[in-house]
Amino acid sequence: MDRRQYTDRVLTSLRRVTAKEREAIRQELDGHMEDHMDALRELGYDEALAEERTIAAMGDPEEVGRELNRQYPSRWLVVKWGAQGAAVLLMLFLLSGWWDVLDNLVCYARARLWPGTFANVEWLARETGQGEVDVIEKTEQRAELGTMTVRVWQVGLDQASERGGTAYVAFSCWDEEPWAEPPGYIEVYNDADGAGAVQSMGGSWGRAYAVPAAYGDTLRVCWYDELDHQYETLLTVELPWEESP
């Protein structure tokens, strides 16, 4: 057995080390044997005998390997491999466009379960300096737009009288197809006079609008069809007017 074979036999027992650690151990053991052989050469030993005595002094390579192996707990290697695997998967995920799908799935969940996280009447009133809104109600009014569902989930009225006030509406939408694009332009108008929203906030999957309104008015939620260049009415939204102003 020569030096190389000795280190090979030690390394055979090492199952929990990385390639870098394995190489470092090889270098260290080999360096040690080289030092020992140098000392023996200085004492007049020839090369073969110096190597033989050095290897004998090192001890059983399997035992050294087993003892070394115990110093490298497997959990670190598992964590390392796990982290590397996760990094590769993340890269593949980002590169393959699945990020958009994941984003859409998150928006889908928000639109169905927590529509207020996109925008809501309270936020819009606060943003526009209106402060407290007189009446805010949950509602459930839906329209289908292909595979997409548009849901008006909140309405509000402020300073509503016959002279007019402000009506609020918040909607969210989702698509059954996880890779679908957002619905594009959705607008809200006063059904009575066609007045558009004066304020709005939110994103493509959920918005809130403020529209001038007079007592008894209803609102229209429209989708702008970019191909046909025309608006399609999705919903007529009933507002929470009291019986008499």
Added chain:
Amino acid sequence: MAKKQTMDHAQLLVLSLLAGEDMYGYQMIVELSRRSDHTFEMKEGTLYPVLHGLEREGLVEAYQQEAPTGRVRKYYHLTRRGTAALKEEAQAWQTYSGAVNAVLRACPALGLA
């Protein structure tokens, strides 16, 4: 009651060698043999599991240094934590060996008293 020993003898001896200066593996073997008057002549390969275990526990740290001959060696350095562990273990060892000696001295058959 004195603290119990938690280290094996090889670990304690290695830490004590490094208390004086940083050393590489073969140097430790030679020095250990010299200081113990050739009593401790361990199988040299078994030094490395001890060193790597101490390194993993943070009691020693390693660095590479090139010798004048051009050979790059891995030196071991006793950390602050290693110094504290050495003091504690040396104390425990002295207590233990003192107790063993006391028992042996009291043994009439040995004639050590």
